[in-house]
Amino acid sequence: MFASNELAKEGCGVKAVLHGTFPAWPLSVFLLGCGPLPQSAVEFRAAVKDGAFMTTETSFEVERPWQEVGQTFQEQAEKCLKVNVATASMTNQSYQHIVSRYHPTVVIGSSRAELHIQRKHTSGAIGVRKEPADGHYLVVADASPLDKGRTRIDIFGPAMGSNSLVDAIKSWTAGENLDCPMLE
Secondary structure: OEEOOEEEEEEOOEEEEEEOOEEHHHHHHHHHOOOOOOOOHHHHHHHHHOOOOOEEEEEEEEOOOHHHHHHHHHHHHHHHHOOEEEEEEEOOOOEEEEEEEEEEEEEEOOOOEEEEEEEEEEEOOOOOOOOOOOOEEEEEEEEEEEEOOEEEEEEEEEOOOOHHHHHHHHHHHHOOOOOOOOOO
16 A cells, blocks of 8 residues: 655654655554553553554453462462563664563452553663653453353453463463463
8 A cells, every 4th residue: 555645744743744655554653653652551451442553452251260360460470571581683784682671560459350561671772752660561461250260351462473472371361371471
């Protein structure tokens, strides 16, 4: 898909005027990503529910009490998600080395357990928008009781790029595979 002629758009504090024929999808990515980053799990959930770009909500039920799911969140967050991850990529024109710190938070309430996962790039990347102190929200998972032995799971997160993390959370909530995900 190509756009042509002239387009002027102001957003993210930048005014872009483009002339001629150019691929339209990079422009749409630029224009859709202009809102502020969610500063809390509540704002992150709302943004995903409102259709934030490249996000999705997944819901399912597991045959476990929500308290057990919450306990699993606590155990796995400590075991698997309090980590720093270094990634590197190289082409013939560039080299990139990024270090990311993952910060999990588990909240156990009177009728729900939550797992919040934030990621902060501590080196090799430049942030252009204000993010929370512990990094941008990557995934929020909620476990709510349905009845005595069943729990509804709602996972809010990226539509792509964090499959191993989301798959691990799905397994953890079901009490199945408790392996740690490959984080990037």
